Amino acid sequence: MLKKVFKKTKIAVISSVLAMPLLAQADDIQYGITAPELNAQTYILMDYNSGAVLAALNPDQRQYPASLTKMMTSYVVGDALKQGKIHNTDLVTIGESSWGKNFPGSSKMFLNLNQQVSVSDLNRGIIVVSGNDACVAMAEHISGSEQNFIDAMNKYAAQFGLKNTHFTTVHGLDDDNQYSSSRDMAIIGAHIIRDLPEEYKIYAEKDFTFNKIKQPNRNGLLWDKSINVDGMKTGHTDKAGYNLVASATGNGNMRLISVVMGVPTYKGREVESKKLLQWGFANFETFKALEAGKAVSEQSVYYGNSGKVQLGVLQDAFITLPKGRQADVKARYELEQKYLQAPLAKGQVVGQVVYQLEGKDIAKVNLQVMEEVSEGGFFGKAWDWLVLTVKSLFG
Incomplete structure (x- = not known):
């Protein structure tokens, strides 16, 4: 009673x-359970269903998001699909700005000039192989220009109540005016899972082949059978370090979202994320209160x-x-x-x-x-x- x-x-x-x-605004939660030590500049562990923050270090510190930016790009794309503004079968003609040759040394899906590519393939190019070229092509297809699409990204950031996020690119290459935080990235991840379940399914795909080039998903935890990770996104630039947002299920219907940012090594972001997720499942449980x-x-x-x-x-x-x-x-x-x-x-x-x-x-x-x-x-x-x-x- x-x-x-x-x-x-x-x-x-x-x-x-x-x-x-x-x-949840839980910077100083004290459950009396010691969180693991992580080699990251900032991290957060959030329960998806309750919004509870189980562990955090500098969760509101502004960081270079790198390709974690593509989670918001994906949200705008997924919402446009959900609303029927675009369709998976639509064909997009690749122009000069989204040509793969414009992104030397960075991740791409290798789009060719004047090639016609489906929205479905471009979406996988964004989510699975982190293609910068795919981001530009979709931005121009949906909004007419990159800037209009970026404005939509920032509009969603405001709607989500994100206090430490601002986008200036559709792909995440470093810009001094582009930033996010581990807390804000966890919230973006939760919105993708909740609002766009069909979009989220793509995050679990382990590879994508386009133009006869097969590329793996860079989220190595998708292959780890000791933990049930089914998404989300990696990111890396020289300024950002190595970033990873991961989501996993366990303990019945419990789902956790972890974010690590500023990890010094490629493999380290997986090690630190797994450590955080396993600690959460080992020490907590989520139940329906009402x-x-x-x-x-x-x-x-x-x-x-x-x-x-x-x-x-x-x-x-x-x-x-x-x-x-x-x-x-x-x-x-x-x-x-x-x-x-x-x-x-x-x-x-x-x-x-x-x-x-x-x-x-x-x-x-x-x-x-x-x-x-x-x-x-x-x-x-x-x-x-x-x-x-x-x-x-x-x-």
Whole structure:
């Protein structure tokens, strides 16, 4: 049974639901479990379902993202496919700007001038073999120019609430005004997995052949049978070092996203990522705290066409805990206002469910209105005014 508390103050968030407006902000989480030492300038380990940050080092430090940039390029492409703006069978004519010869010494899918290439192949050229030429070709096909496409990338970054990310290229080659952070990259990864499941499937493909040239996916963890990694993206430049975003499943339906940036060696980014993911699965578990559509509380509503409203969540809500501690968690809910007043929209956030372990708040989930409540008639509203006036007199 949830304990009710009336409060109108902010609560420290340790985990939350990524799909909701409030994301996990967990720089200083202390679970009492020592994280592994990693040879990286910055890293983060995030639970996909709850948004809980299990371990982090300098997670908001701005870094050169290198080809991790292509995750946002991929998001723009995948969203255009999802909306029907483009189709996998569309043919793109390769122009001067996307010709493979324009990218000497960097990763590419070896596009030829005036060649016609399908959107499907170009998308794999971006995701699987990290082709800079493919990024430019898709950007021009979707947005008319690279700059228009970059503007779309930054628009999504703003929508995702990314505070330390700005793109100036579609491919990730170093630019002093282009940066991201391990936290922001984890959030981009989560959005790809959640919003674009068909796009995410491509991240698991181990190789891609184009123009009779077969290239492997540079994410070596896809071949590691000791851990179930099914994506995401590598990156490297001289300024960035070696970067890797990886996502893996385990412990039932648990999914973790790791990001390591600024690792000194090619193989090291895989070693450090695997170390982080295995540590997470060994020490934590994620469970469904609230079920979508299932009310956790019924509250009185004033000035409405209904006197009661049910509160809950419209999407399943998850929390992440140290292994074996689920039975020790306590929960309470806190309403933003002591008395709910119409009108109330379906999905409107009116409070939080707060989870506590060992006397500390460890997670928060937004409490939502389960159905719309419109304003009531004149006489009903007058009566409710009288009721609330009396209640206020007696505290």
